[in-house]
Amino acid sequence: MSWPPLREELRGVAPYGAPQLSLEQAPVQLNVNENPYGPSQAVVDDVAASVAAVAGSLNRYPDREFTELRGALADYLHHEAGVRVDPAQVWAANGSNEVMLQLLQAFGGPGRTAVSFAPTYSMYPEYARDSLTTYVVGRREADFSFDLAEAERVVAEHRPSVVLLPSPNNPTGTALPHEVIGTLCELVGDGGVVVIDEAYAEFRRAGTPSALELLPAHRNLVVTRTMSKAFALAGARLGYLAAAPEICDALRVVRLPYHLSAVTQATALAALRHRDELLGKVAELRGERDALVAWLRERGLSVAPSDANFVLFGEFADRERVWQHLLDQGVLIRVTGPEGWLRVSVGTPEEMAAFRSALVHATAPQEIAP
Numbered sequence: 336m337s338w339p340p341l342r343e344e345l346r347g348v349a350p351y352g353a354p355q356l357s358l359e360q361a362p363v364q365l366n367v368n369e370n371p372y373g374p375s376q377a378v379v380d381d382v383a384a385s386v387a388a389v390a391g392s393l394n395r396y397p398d399r400e401f402t403e404l405r406g407a408l409a410d411y412l413h414h415e416a417g418v419r420v421d422p423a424q425v426w427a428a429n430g431s432n433e434v435m436l437q438l439l440q441a442f443g444g445p446g447r448t449a450v451s452f453a454p455t456y457s458m459y460p461e462y463a464r465d466s467l468t469t470y471v472v473g474r475r476e477a478d479f480s481f482d483l484a485e486a487e488r489v490v491a492e493h494r495p496s497v498v499l500l501p502s503p504n505n506p507t508g509t510a511l512p513h514e515v516i517g518t519l520c521e522l523v524g525d526g527g528v529v530v531i532d533e534a535y536a537e538f539r540r541a542g543t544p545s546a547l548e549l550l551p552a553h554r555n556l557v558v559t560r561t562m563s564k565a566f567a568l569a570g571a572r573l574g575y576l577a578a579a580p581e582i583c584d585a586l587r588v589v590r591l592p593y594h595l596s597a598v599t600q601a602t603a604l605a606a607l608r609h610r611d612e613l614l615g616k617v618a619e620l621r622g623e624r625d626a627l628v629a630w631l632r633e634r635g636l637s638v639a640p641s642d643a644n645f646v647l648f649g650e651f652a653d654r655e656r657v658w659q660h661l662l663d664q665g666v667l668i669r670v671t672g673p674e675g676w677l678r679v680s681v682g683t684p685e686e687m688a689a690f691r692s693a694l695v696h697a698t699a700p701q702e703i704a705p
């Protein structure tokens with residue numbers, strides 16, 4: 336008998352997570368798509384004062400319906416995407432990862448199937464495993480665009496109760512057009528929910544729509560967002576979704592009691608009051624991203640068009656070697672995506688200069704796969 340008495344399917348499984356190195360080991364950290372710009376003193380002061388204001392009542396449980404925060408998030412979505420949702424259509428948890436796990440707990444489960452299309456976010460199979468949901472993965476086209484014929488086949492064969500799709504996609508940066516999302520919602524029908532994971536939505540290029548616009552047309556559509564990326568608040572752990580109120584009500588059944596702490600609620604509300612400042616660098620990061628894509632292409636590399644704050648590029652005969660060579664020069668990026676590709680997050684102009692210089696040193700022309 337092996338110890339501890341783990342579930343069979345968890346034995347020997349390594350915990351998810353990119354290498355987390357210290358700033359001494361890797362001064363330029365471009366591996367987990369964080370926003371490189373920290374909060375200003377004004378934001379720090381408001382967060383600290385807001386937390387101080389609730390600290391005196393931490394003997395009490397927080398508002399388990401986080402009513403004020405739902406209102407503030409609904410306001411923000413209206414401001415960002417021009418779409419009005421009622422606070423009853425908003426749900427939040429400790430990161431959008433928790434939101435999506437709750438979706439699987441409510442809409443997945445034994446005898447049910449969740450579907451995604453690869454390359455896709457590596458956490459999805461873990462939500463499925465942890466909620467005892469069967470996980471099936473279809474394929475995207477070779478250029479990472481979405482293949483509706485493949486989706487039709489997979490949905491018809493597996494009748495998923497949950498479809499999970501990032502848009503823009505992680506790790507490729509590819510956004511989904513409205514027609515794809517609308518068609519998927521129709522294919523899945525009332526037997527399932529279609530979750531569009533918009534963790535990177537604020538970085539989308541001009542003309543790329545948000546799935547939020549489709550909410551009135553499809554009651555089985557769920558759009559998740561996070562304050563971790565564009566909002567520069569990864570450390571606070573606040574993710575949320577917009578969907579039909581019936582879907583939010585279902586999540587109230589599976590959430591843990593008082594899952595959003597008073598400290599988290601106060602921090603998120605303070606950050607939302609400073610949204611213009613916290614999002615102020617998004618336009619700059621988009622510009623930096625577009626310049627990075629152009630530079631990588633000039634070097635003869637393949638680059639996936641990106642609507643996110645990261646870029647997938649390749650193809651390398653030995654990507655691990657290139658990754659290590661960059662790290663030796665203090666630049667940490669991510670080995671992810673299909674064999675031969677690497678992903679780099681968009682940082683400050685100084686960080687991008689360090690990345691470019693390290694990559695020039697790391698890659699001889701013969702390094703690039705034919």
Ligand SMILES: *Cc1c(COP(=O)(O)O)cnc(C)c1O
Nearest residue numbers: 430431432456505534561563574
């Ligand atoms: C970063 C990321 C998230 C956000 O996770 P949080 O739990 O909100 O920090 C969600 N989905 C994808 C695809 C991501 O890359």
